[in-house]
Amino acid sequence: MALDHALLVSLLEKPSSGYELARRFDRSIGYFWHATHQQIYRVLSRMEAEGWISAEVQAGETAPDRKVFSATAKGRVELSRWIAEPVEPEGTRDALMVKLRGAAFGDPQGLIAELEHHRAAHANRLTCYHVIEARDFSGTLDPQRALQYMVLKSGLRFEQGWLEWCEEALDLLRNIKQVKRRRTTS
Amino acid sequence: MALDHALLVSLLEKPSSGYELARRFDRSIGYFWHATHQQIYRVLSRMEAEGWISAEVQAGETAPDRKVFSATAKGRVELSRWIAEPVEPEGTRDALMVKLRGAAFGDPQGLIAELEHHRAAHANRLTCYHVIEARDFSGTLDPQRALQYMVLKSGLRFEQGWLEWCEEALDLLRNIKQVKRRRTTS
DNA sequence: GAATACTATGCAACGAGTTGCATTGCAACC
DNA sequence: GGTTGCAATGCAACTCGTTGCATAGTATTC
Secondary structure, three states, X not given: XXXXXXXXXXXXXXXXXXXXXXXXXXXXXXXXXXXXHHHHHHHHHHHHHHOOEEEEEEOOOOOOOEEEEEEOHHHHHHHHHXXXXXXXXXXXXXXHHHHHHXXXXXXXXXXXXXXXXXXXXXXXXXXXXXXXXHHHOOOXXXXXXXXXXXXXXXXXXXXXXXXHHHHHHHHHHHHOOOOOOOOOOO | XXXXXXXHHHHHHOOEEXXXXXXXHHOHHHHOEOOOHHHHHHXXXXXXXXXXXXXXXXXXXXXXXXXXEEEOHHHHHHHHHHHXXXXXXXXXXXXXXXXXXXXXXXXHHHHHHHHHHHHHHHHHHHHHHHHHHHHHOOOOOOHHHHHHXXXXXXXXXXXXXXXXXXHHHHHHHHHOOOOOOOOOOO
16 A cells, blocks of 8 residues: 555655656656556545545646646545554565575576676665765755665665675676586475 | 466475465565466466366365375476566566556545554565575575575565655655646546 | 463454556647 | 657556465474
C-alpha cells in the first residue's frame, strides 16, 4: 500500500498530473520510490474514488488536457494514519546476489560484464544524487528540506556502498580460479 | 522469476525439503533472498512440473513424510541460462523513506520510535551476519565459499550503512523543530 | 488427559508490480 | 507531406508476493 502514500506525499509537496508524477518518479523521486506510469494512473484513480485526492482538469490549448491532482484533507489524515502504523524493515531481494551465489555452479567470469554494468549504473545514480544534493540541499535547511535531505542521504550512502561492493566483487571474479564442474545429485 | 532460481541455487548447494528451505530462507539464506513457506511450496511444485527439480519422498517413521528435492541437469541448464541473461539494478522501494518525507506534513517526532525499532532490527541482522562470517568464512576459501562470502559481505555492508543512517536520522528528528501545520491546496 | 508447539505440506483469495498495447494531438525534422 | 517523437491518458493480462486458513501426526508440558 505504499505507492498510494508515496503519491500522497508527492502531491502534498506539489500538486501534479499523472504524467508529471511519472516523470518525477523517473527522476528525482526515483531515489525514494520507483513506479511506472501505468501503475501511477491506476492508483491515482483509486485514490480519487476514495476521496484522498481531487482532480482539476486543465484544458491545454496547445497541449493535451491534464488532470491535476491535489491531496484532500481526507488524504492528509490517511497519510498520518499510515505513517503512524509501524512497518518492518524490508527483506533482502536482489537477483544479483542469487546470480553470484549460483555462479559457483557455472561460469563466475561470465558475471564480470554484468557487474561492470551494475557498477556503471550505480556510479551514474550516485553522480545524479550528488547533483541534486548540490542544487537543492546546500546552506541552511528548513525542517521539510532537512527530512528530504535525510532521504537523499540514504540514497547517497547506498549507491556509494554498492559501488565499493561492485569493485570488491569484480576483484574477486577476476582473480577466481575456473571452477571445476562438479556434479551434485542429478 | 528470481525465487525459482534462488531455490535452484539452494538445492544445488544442498538437496532439501520445502520445509527445510523455508527454514533456511528464514535464517542464513535470508540475507540474499526472502520468501515465505507458502510461496516456496508453490514454486517447488511448478519447478517439479517443469522438470527443473526432482523429488524423492522420505517416509518418516516418527516424523511426517518429507519430499526431498534436488536440482536436475535441466535445472542446472536453466540456472546458467538465467544467470547469463542481464538484469537491471533494482529500483528503490522503502516505505521508511516515504514516511520520513511525509512526516514533514505531520509529526516528525512520531517517527522516532519507528526509527529506533529499525535501528535495532538492523543491528540485530548485523550481529547475525557477523556470527555467520566468523563461523563459515574464516581462513582460506574455495571459489564457491568466496562467492558466498561476497554475498554476505553485501549484507554486512548494507546493514552497517543502515545502522549509521538510522543514527543520523534519529539525530535529526530529535533536534528538529516542531513543524507548523501548513495548509496546502485543500 | 488436555493444551500447546513443532514438523511438514498445501490451497485460495487477494494485492502489488510488470509488460504490452492503444489513443489523441501537437511539434519538429527531412 | 510523411515519419518520428513527445505530452498525456489509460486498459488488460499476467506474474509475483502476502495473508489467512487447513490438515495431520508427534512430542512435550501442565
